[in-house]
Amino acid sequence: MDPEVNQALGDVPPDGEERPRSEKRREREAAIVAAAIEEFQVAGLMNARLDDIAARAGVAKGTLYLYFDGKEDLFKAAVRSLIHPIFVRMEQQVANFQGSSEDLLRQAIRQMYADVARERPGRELMRLMISEGHRMPELAAFYYEEIAARGLAMVRMIIWRGIAQGEFRQSPAAEFPHLVFAPCKMLATWQLMFGERYAIDAERFAEAHADFVIAALRAPPPADGISR
Numbered sequence: 001m002d003p004e005v006n007q008a009l010g011d012v013p014p015d016g017e018e019r020p021r022s023e024k025r026r027e028r029e030a031a032i033v034a035a036a037i038e039e040f041q042v043a044g045l046m047n048a049r050l051d052d053i054a055a056r057a058g059v060a061k062g063t064l065y066l067y068f069d070g071k072e073d074l075f076k077a078a079v080r081s082l083i084h085p086i087f088v089r090m091e092q093q094v095a096n097f098q099g100s101s102e103d104l105l106r107q108a109i110r111q112m113y114a115d116v117a118r119e120r121p122g123r124e125l126m127r128l129m130i131s132e133g134h135r136m137p138e139l140a141a142f143y144y145e146e147i148a149a150r151g152l153a154m155v156r157m158i159i160w161r162g163i164a165q166g167e168f169r170q171s172p173a174a175e176f177p178h179l180v181f182a183p184c185k186m187l188a189t190w191q192l193m194f195g196e197r198y199a200i201d202a203e204r205f206a207e208a209h210a211d212f213v214i215a216a217l218r219a220p221p222p223a224d225g226i227s228r
Helices: 003-008 021-047 050-057 071-096 101-117 120-135 137-164 178-194 202-217
Strands: none
Touching (some): 021 050, 021 071, 021 120, 050 071, 071 101, 071 120, 071 137, 101 120, 101 178, 137 178, 178 202
């Protein structure tokens, strides 16, 4: 094949040296995962076909099996590619944060909206699990362990940090951090149902959510009025 064509297809870099096989494999795998995400959004989990995913990725169906065991494995890879970087970033922020727990919780809530409520891939993943998770219990369990459980643990950690520092009072939210997540999930569901027709200002909603939750969690001042 002509070198210029090879370069256009990504087989060789501009300097003409062939790229490492591992780099090509990572790029091909990423292209297949991206195609799977698109197909899942259009067809759903149950109706998505490997033939259509392969066509979107521009590869033969058999090529998919060189990278993934099947549709369920592809969905897991799609979740990891979309969500894992978000959790890694947020968990690092929580671990390294030097400010107040109130500020940390506000930052975490803003990030929830940026990555779930306002970004279409995050909303679509949630829609797929709501509509089809009960028919695919293995994938529902995977989604819980990889996304829901990690998110709940992170929020619970922030709440207990605030309680330990005297910023937050003891409350049911420490046991049920789902209460902190709920408005974000509601907005994502609202957007999936109504789109732009009955749009809610996501940024203002996020700030109202943070204000409401923090006010509910904030520890009351000492009875004598003296800070301790």
